[in-house]
Amino acid sequence: MRRAFSVVCVVLVGLLVGAPTGTAQAERLVGVGTTTMTTLVEQWRVGVPSLAYSGIGAAAGLAEFDAGRADFALSESTAAQAGVPTTRPLRYVPIAAQGISVVYNVSVRGVRVQGIRLSTATTAKIFTGAVTRWDDPAIVAENSDITLPPLPIRPVVRAEATSTTARFTDWLDSTQPALWQTACPGCGATSTYPSLPGITAVPGAIGVGNYARQTNGSIGYLERSYGQALNLPQATLRSGAGVYVAPTTDTVQVGLGQARQLADGSIDYRPVHTGPTFGAYPLVMHVYLVVPATVGSEIQRFARYALCEGQAGGLALGMTPLPQARVSASAAALGISCGPARPTQTLGTEVEAGELLMSVEAGGVALPSPVMSPDGSILTTSGRLRTITITDTRAGDPGWSLSGQLTDFTSPSGTIARSNAAWTPMVLEQAPGQVITPGAVTDLSTARVLAVAARGAGTAKLTARLDLWVPTSTYAGDYTAVLTLTAI
Structure with a gap:
C-alpha cells in the first residue's frame, strides 16, 4: 500500500530582504542575523522606516557585521559561542527573548x-x-x-x-x-x-x-x-x-530575570538553570542587538522603539517581553531612555471570578443483559453514560479536567471487577473557542480521565460508551456499580 506523507511548514518569518552588499549607507540602516526575529523586526521598523533587515542566520549575520557590511546584527549567541572570529569592537545588548x-x-x-x-x-x-x-x-x-x-x-x-x-x-x-x-x-x-x-x-x-x-x-x-x-x-x-514549571510568558519572564548579565552585555544562564526562584522556567534565551562600540542615532531610534514600545509585539509570536529591569539596562547601554512617559488614562473593570459547574442527566444507566461472545469465552454488554454537562465561567479560562472513578459491580450473588469495564469518551457538543480532548479508550480499573479542556470557557456536553465483560462463571443477579465524576 502506498503511504501519503504530509509536511507541515509553519513560517515564522516575514519578508526576507536580500543580504546586503557593500558598506552600509548612512541613510539606510542595515541589519542582519537570526531568522527568528524577522517578523518582529518588521513590526519594529515603525521606529526607523529606512531599516532593511535580512534574516540570514545568526552566525552569518555576525560575520557580515564584523566585515562592516551591516550596522547591527541580531543573534541569540555571542560571536565566540557561534564560532565566528571577530576583529571589530562590539557590544551585546539584550533586546528580545523567549523560552x-x-x-x-x-x-x-x-x-x-x-x-x-x-x-x-x-x-x-x-x-x-x-x-x-x-x-x-x-x-x-x-x-x-x-x-x-x-x-x-x-x-x-x-x-x-x-x-x-x-x-x-x-x-x-x-x-x-x-x-x-x-x-x-x-x-x-x-x-x-x-x-x-x-x-x-x-x-x-x-x-x-x-x-x-x-x-x-x-x-x-x-x-x-x-x-x-x-x-x-x-x-x-x-x-x-524543585518544582515543575510549564513554558508560559510569565514563567519565561521570571526565568529571564534570574539570568546574570556580564560586563560585555552577554548573559550567563546558569543561575536560571540551578537557581531556587519559584516559578522560573529554566530554559530561556535572549536575542542580542550586536552593535559597534559607538552607536549612531539610527540604531538608537530603532532600539528605543524595540525596547520601549515594541516588546509586546512578540507575544503573538511566542516571544516574551524582557523584564523591565533588563529593558532599562539595555536602554542605558545604548544611551537612550524610555521616558518621559506619555499621557495616559487609567481604565478599570471588575472581572468576576465565575465558577465551574457540572450536571448529569437524570437517571441511571441500565445495561442490557450480557450476551455470550461467539466463541463462548465471555459475556458482554454495553451502553452509554448519561449526558454530562460542564459549564465554565471562570475568569482567565484556566481549563478543566473531568475524570471518573468506578466501583466494582456487586450483588448478593457476587462481584464483577471494575477492571472488566472500559469506556470510550466522547465530546457531544462544545462551545466556539473551546478546545476539548476526550480521554483515552481504556479500562476503568482505576480513576480515568474522560476529557481535558485546554480552553474550557463555555458549556460542553460529554458522555462515554461503556463496555462490560462478564466472566461466564458469574452467578445470576442484579449487579450495580457507582461511577463518581470529578471536574477540576
Whole structure:
C-alpha cells in the first residue's frame, strides 16, 4: 500500500530582504542575523522606516557585521559561542527573548498524551540515549497520573550549529554534568549537537517540528515560538527550585530575570538553570542587538522603539517581553531612555471570578443483559453514560479536567471487577473557542480521565460508551456499580 506523507511548514518569518552588499549607507540602516526575529523586526521598523533587515542566520549575520557590511546584527549567541572570529569592537545588548520548549509527540490509540513532566536528569538521559522508552521507570516516576505507552523514544535535534542547541546543551551540562560529560566528553555547551546513537538530526527548527509532528514517540527542543505555532505539546520541566514549571510568558519572564548579565552585555544562564526562584522556567534565551562600540542615532531610534514600545509585539509570536529591569539596562547601554512617559488614562473593570459547574442527566444507566461472545469465552454488554454537562465561567479560562472513578459491580450473588469495564469518551457538543480532548479508550480499573479542556470557557456536553465483560462463571443477579465524576 502506498503511504501519503504530509509536511507541515509553519513560517515564522516575514519578508526576507536580500543580504546586503557593500558598506552600509548612512541613510539606510542595515541589519542582519537570526531568522527568528524577522517578523518582529518588521513590526519594529515603525521606529526607523529606512531599516532593511535580512534574516540570514545568526552566525552569518555576525560575520557580515564584523566585515562592516551591516550596522547591527541580531543573534541569540555571542560571536565566540557561534564560532565566528571577530576583529571589530562590539557590544551585546539584550533586546528580545523567549523560552526553549521540550516538545514531544506521544499518542495512544490516536489520542495525544498531554502534560508530561521531566526533570533535568531524565531529559539528559533521554537526549544521551540512556533512557529509550516512554514507559521507562524514570519517566513513569515523574508522571504517575499519566498512562505512558511501551513506545520507543525518538529524540530529534538540530543538524546544524544553532544558538538553541547551545542553550539546551548548556542547561544539560550545568545541571547534569556527569551524564552529559560521559556522553560527550569535553563538549560542555555546544552549538552543534554531538552525534550520539539513537539521536536523529534534521536541519532547521521547522525540520525538527515536522519530524516531531509526524513521528509517534518523538521528543525534541525548539524555540517556544515554533513549538507554539506547530501546536506541539510542551513538557513541564523541573526547575532549580524543585518544582515543575510549564513554558508560559510569565514563567519565561521570571526565568529571564534570574539570568546574570556580564560586563560585555552577554548573559550567563546558569543561575536560571540551578537557581531556587519559584516559578522560573529554566530554559530561556535572549536575542542580542550586536552593535559597534559607538552607536549612531539610527540604531538608537530603532532600539528605543524595540525596547520601549515594541516588546509586546512578540507575544503573538511566542516571544516574551524582557523584564523591565533588563529593558532599562539595555536602554542605558545604548544611551537612550524610555521616558518621559506619555499621557495616559487609567481604565478599570471588575472581572468576576465565575465558577465551574457540572450536571448529569437524570437517571441511571441500565445495561442490557450480557450476551455470550461467539466463541463462548465471555459475556458482554454495553451502553452509554448519561449526558454530562460542564459549564465554565471562570475568569482567565484556566481549563478543566473531568475524570471518573468506578466501583466494582456487586450483588448478593457476587462481584464483577471494575477492571472488566472500559469506556470510550466522547465530546457531544462544545462551545466556539473551546478546545476539548476526550480521554483515552481504556479500562476503568482505576480513576480515568474522560476529557481535558485546554480552553474550557463555555458549556460542553460529554458522555462515554461503556463496555462490560462478564466472566461466564458469574452467578445470576442484579449487579450495580457507582461511577463518581470529578471536574477540576
